[in-house]
Amino acid sequence: MRRVMIIDESRCVGCEACVLACKNENDVPEGMYRDWVTQEARGTFPELSLSIRSERCNHCQDAPCVTNCPTGASHYRGDGTVQINRALCTGCRACIAACPYGARFVHPDGYVDKCTLCVHRLDRGQGTACEEVCPTQAIAVGDADDPTSEVARRMRRASLYVLQPEAATRPNVAYVR
């Protein structure tokens, strides 16, 4: 099994319900975010385009945070996700410096925190909080190895792309347009 999240930009309206659902689900402290929404307008009036993306930890298969973690707190879970073992984390921030996506922050309780892909929910057969709230179904989570899944269907689309491919991190979070 390789858990992936494929986000359809064309559906997303940038409402940020995903951000709030995540904060509530995971009790993320005020002013800190495990996911966020970017809006980028290109062009000159009236020849314009707008790209809207819900972003988070990319759960990379070649994750610089894991490579750079001195204690082994950041680790591959074996299901496609990258997790942090709070008991091992010293809050040294090496992973924060290594992450090309700015996905990590130091939690007030001293450990580094980020998106877990809601595996505590996925393991119970639920969706991630952001996926379940999304009014436009822009977010899909599933098993890339299951060809009948919605994520596999999205991954077959020609517009599939990942963020910062030059970082060669092989993300398990990807986008379609």
Added chain:
Amino acid sequence: MQWARGMNALTFSRRRFLGVGAGTMAAMAATQADSVFRGYGAHAGVHDPCTDGRVVRTVCELCFWKCGIQAHVLRNHVTKIQGSPLHPLSLGRLCPRGTGGGGLAHDPDRLVRPLVRVGPRGSERFEAVSWEVALGTIAEKLEVIRRRHGPEAVAMFNHGAGASWFKHLFRAWGTNNIAAPSFAQCRGPRDVAFDLTFGAEPGSPETLDIAASDCLVLIGSHLGENMHNTQVQEFADFVAKGGDLIVVDPRFSVAASKARTWLPIRPGTDTALLLAWIHVLITEGRYQREYIERYAQGFDELARHVAPFTPEWAAAETSLDPELIRSTARRMGAAAPAALVHPGRHATWYGADDTQRSRAIAILDALLGAWGHRGGIFVPAGMRLAPYPTPPYPSARPAADRRPGEAPFALEPIAQGLRRATLDSDPYPVKAWFVYGTNLIQSLPQKAETIRAIQSLDLLVAVDVIPAEIVGYADVVLPEASYLERYDDLIGLSWRRGAVALRQPAIPPLGDSKPGWWIAKKLGERLGLGAYFPWRDIDDYLEERCRRSNLDLATLKRDGVIVGPERASTVEEGLALSFHTPSAKIELSSERLRERGFDALPVYRRPADPPAGFFRLLYGRAPAQTFGRTANNRQLGELTHGDRLWLNASAAARLGVRNGDRVRMINQDGARSEPVAVKVTQRIRADCVFLPHGWGHTARGLRYARGKGVDDGDMITRVDVDPVMGGTGMRGNFVSIEREG
């Protein structure tokens, strides 16, 4: 004392709550919610924050859409809110505001004690009193007003489903002066126009078959920035299947960014575009001919009327390419009848033009055969709800909002008309305002007039959850339990299938706040109206109504909603169309309008251009906000505020304004705004600016919202009133931009 505050000053963050909470409660909660590691073996460190609590299925109140929700409750704290999978308006999903509803219930600025004013009106100085004293004071003053001026001297302003108890109370009391700004300040022109044309309103929620449509036209409707859950869900499906989206907006809205064609129209010229589209459909024979012949009247007159309105004529008015006007009309015609011009919702734009512009939309929808067809506007089913029997209401004088002959097509009393009558006592004095759930200081334009009217009252009562500006002017403040803490009346839904939903408490009321049903009953009993409130309590009321309506209350409490049987809602499903107009047909030309001296067909009137150095002020929605009601919600405050003033990049360069600079607006009448940060963007025309609505709070009690952004209402000193239905057109105001030193 100033604002009474909750004893449990619960903030939105459970973590902070746990940090500051007292003794045992915090300790117990910490065991429950902190550091739960489940058996993940080698992959320890997967943290389950345990937010899945007891689930209560109820109805949202963060806007008027009334989605079904699931509130998760841990130890009287709403930890999270999801869309109810059982409710047809949410289908398991939810917008950001609904998701952040806990930020309202747990707002540390909540009203939690009844208050009586001790300083001058507007001073926000109060004394906490018991419910006995608060209700006694109100009853006493109302009796004096009744003796001196009659019961009709009381006006009631309201918004939201919870208002039903108070509407009932004041009808029983004997006044027809019951108004909601949601009519004359919002959707009124559209409702009147569709009623005149089709004999029915587009409904709330609008019964639009967006997902099944092949061509959707949005006129200023910024779906995705206004987050009407179901509609946005269908919109995303429509976009995903490659539906032909045409967006008319001076701003490159999120919806515009998804359109096949964006028409960046000159503000205020929409009617010209609509008439040209009608012209193309008719002259090129691209309208639904059989449908029109069978169901409509006035077609020939319409055809003659629009003959001069060529795309070339409209191009000069709208600044749009005539070929694009022509080709978009053809695309609509090709998709018809699965084509839809969105009726819009907030339609009070330019006053004189508004009902007529909405009529042009309705006529266009008629030519496309949208009404009653799949992919157009479906005809909803409702569910029969029997009332709890109460005595008939006493007869009461007609509402004071309109003078004879004024706004003859208004479907509801006009809020600003009641304000006017309060000031000039014409046709009779209005001496008391009872305000439920609407912040009149922000929801009515021309703030100074509202405050002048308030200062002339003998009594102002505000029922609210948070200390909004209007509360600061009240003589008596009644703190209502939030929507997550109370029952309301059964909520009927007209939709593809009818439904009945129940708002029910997930947590107990905060402090000494009380549910509306209790407040209305207790006040009614003090006013000698006990016969109108014969129920013992809310359970008795709901049991009886459900019994009489053949609904099982236990099911409603478990599921939060009961959905009615399938019924045809389109012609394709076997629906036979009928139209409740005088002619029993779709009225393309309106005899009713003609009889009253109005144009029977929409006439375009060119709007005034902004004077040199000025921009037209446009306003609208940001996804995480509903009016001004959500600005103090600390959960929603974690999202993009959208409280910036949008300014075109080249206009900004001319003015020497950079992104993030703080500026003041000065309008055509010299009104100056507080400073506001600028969003310099290519995404708007250079002749207008755009300000998301709902910011600029001044109430001291709104400790979080106060001072954030500015209120567009401060710049709306000029209002053009729609003579057809009394709507207040608010987009005829112009502002210049002054950089803050």
